[in-house]
Every structure is written in C-alpha cells, then in structure tokens.
Amino acid sequence: xxxxxxxxxxxxxxxxxxxxxxxxxxxxxxxxxxxxxxxxxxxxxxxxxxxxxxxxxxxxxxxxxxxxxxxxxxxxxxxxxxxxxxxxxxxxxxxxxxxxxxxxxxxxxxxxxxxxxxxxxxxxxxxxxxxxxxxxxxxxxxxxxxxxxxxxxxxxxxxxxxxxxxxxxxxxxxxxxxxxxxxxxxxxxxxxxxxxxxxxxxxxxxxxxxxxxxxxxxxxxxxxxxxxxxxxxxxxxxxxxxxxxxxxxxxxxxxxxxxxxxxxxxxxxxxxxxxxxxxxxxxxxxxxxxx
Numbered sequence: 001x002x003x004x005x006x007x008x009x010x011x012x013x014x015x016x017x018x019x020x021x022x023x024x025x026x027x028x029x030x031x032x033x034x035x036x037x038x039x040x041x042x043x044x045x046x047x048x049x050x051x052x053x054x055x056x057x058x059x060x061x062x063x064x065x066x067x068x069x070x071x072x073x074x075x076x077x078x079x080x081x082x083x084x085x086x087x088x089x090x091x092x093x094x095x096x097x098x099x100x101x102x103x104x105x106x107x108x109x110x111x112x113x114x115x116x117x118x119x120x121x122x123x124x125x126x127x128x129x130x131x132x133x134x135x136x137x138x139x140x141x142x143x144x145x146x147x148x149x150x151x152x153x154x155x156x157x158x159x160x161x162x163x164x165x166x167x168x169x170x171x172x173x174x175x176x177x178x179x180x181x182x183x184x185x186x187x188x189x190x191x192x193x194x195x196x197x198x199x200x201x202x203x204x205x206x207x208x209x210x211x212x213x214x215x216x217x218x219x220x221x222x223x224x225x226x227x228x229x230x231x232x233x234x235x236x237x238x239x240x241x242x243x244x245x246x247x248x249x250x251x252x253x254x255x256x257x258x259x260x261x262x263x264x265x266x267x268x269x270x271x272x273x274x275x276x277x278x279x280x281x282x283x284x285x286x287x288x289x290x291x
Contacts, residue, residue: 003233005055005085006212010220014184015192017220018052019176019212020233025051025087026162027170028235032274033094037168039074041106043091044162045140046079048175050089051233053144054081057121065120070138072113073098080272085231088272106164109138117143119151141175148179155180157192161202172206176215188223195219237273244268244277248287256288 005020026044029035035043046066054064060083068077073096079089098111115135122128131151136142141160148156160175178196180189196219205215216225248256248266259266259281266279279287 001211004212005052005231005233006216007055007228007231008216008220008225009228010216010223010225011184011188012224014181014188015178015220015223016181017176017178017216017225018055019174019215020048020052021172021174021206021212022048022051022233023170023173023206025233025235026173029089030168030170032235033090035091035094036097037164038098038106038108038111039091039094039096040164040168040170041162042068042074042108042111042140043077043079043089044170044173045108045160045175046077047087047089047235048160048162048173049140049144049158049177050079050081051085051087052175052177053119054083054087055085055231057083057123059083059123061124063122065118065122067118067120068112068115068135068138068140068143069118070113070115070135072096072111072115072138074111077112078271085233086236087233088235088237090271090274106162108140112138112140114138117147119147144177155184155189157196159199159202161206163203163207172203174206174212174215175202176212176219178219191223192219237270237275239270239273239275241277244270245279245287248279248284249290253288256284260284260288 003022003024008017030040050066064081066079075092077091081087098107101107116132118132120128120130133147136146141158144158145156148154157178163172165171265281268277
C-alpha cells in the first residue's frame, strides 16, 4: 500500500479527523539515515505526526517544523512538512540505542528522554509562529496531544506507531489525529472517549490490513463520518545542487576566494536527506565570478 493520508469530519463537523499510513516514508528515512530500530520508531512517529499537522496549514508556501530535544541518547529529532503530504526529517544521533521497555517494546520515550517539543509554523509573516512545551512522555503521540491542548487549545487525540520487522526494516507505520471543535457537545465527547478506550494500537490495525479510512471507521463510523479527501504522502527533500550553489553564491567573493585559496573545494551536507554536494575549486571560481 502506497503511503497516503485521509481527512474527514464526524458528528456534524464537531470532530475533524486525519489518518495516515506512512510505512514507505519511514522506511525511506531509515535507509537514508541508517537509523537504529528505536530511532526509526522515534523519527517515524514524528514524521507521521508532522505530515498530518502539515495538512492543517492553509497557505501554499506554509511550512511546519517540529523539533524534539531531549537528554536521551538520540539528543534531538527535526521534521519539516508542508500542506501537500511532503515531509522530511533527521535525528541528531541516528545510531542511538536503548534497551527495550519493560513491556518489551522499542523505548521511544527512553531514547528521547526529558526535554521539549517546539512547533514552528512559517506562514510567510514577518516572524514564524513558535511554541515550546515540555515533553510529557517522549512517546511523541502523547506530546503532540498535550501541545494541541496547551498551545492551540484544541482537545485532541494523537495516536502514532511504527512496527519493525525482525530484519529491522519498517513493517508498518501510521497514525491518526482526532480533534474536537469548540462547539462540540458533551454527548459527542463522551461517545468519543468511550470509543478511544477500546481502540487497538495503530500498528495492530495496520497489521490487520486496515486502511486509514477503516481506522477512522472504527472510531467514528457510527458518528456520521464523512471523508473529505485523500493526499499522497512521501518523504521529499527539496535540496538540489542548484539550491546549494545559491548558498555558496550568497557567501560573497571574499569568502569564496578564501575557500579557493585553501585548495580543497567545498562540500555541503543536507541533514534532511543525508546528501553531500561537492564543489571543486574550479566550480567555486565560476560561482565567484557571478557573485
């Protein structure tokens, strides 16, 4: 199944919902960054949450960035998403390891540790909107749930999951976000809470063959669920050699000449997709002539 996201409403638009399957996206990140299993799970959850949150953006050029920083072995995670299902991300320490949790599962909270979540929305204004909260568990889903309540005053339920194969490739990945609108009635809130109590983990539903639509059907199917559209989802980095050339061009002739005098050329690295761009001294001279 190719990765995609579905948007929906329920209970007369008192609830808005998002669900996504993101296995290929997370597997791409695992391969690109050579992630350990527990870091794959951590970054995979943030990628999955980020792509759904990105779809909430209004403007064509709006960008969402999620930054998790903690005192655990991974140190930090960064994810950026737009409104079109494109997401990218990286881990500060991709090979970080952590013993399994007491339940025998990948210890995402442990590998992240205590720290903070920062949400940045660049909507083309003079200054981006930024909000930082303390991590509640480091499990990502819980922290995004708390972010929505504390920073946006939107009661939400965020469920995210990554299931690994024995060979450490990604077997399943996905999640959902359910949000209550300000006019949601108490009866609807109570029904939703009861439904969520009996919901199996996201990865269990995906493993059973559920699509994002069927996941939402499980929780909202008897509440006048209405699908509002689907969006393809993929890990996509917008870096390119031409964009990197522009970075070098912006250094100016003096700085470029300094690099040329060193005689080693220049190499720039993209953290998001782990790509290196190398430039010879002759290429730097040609860029310098245009600077």
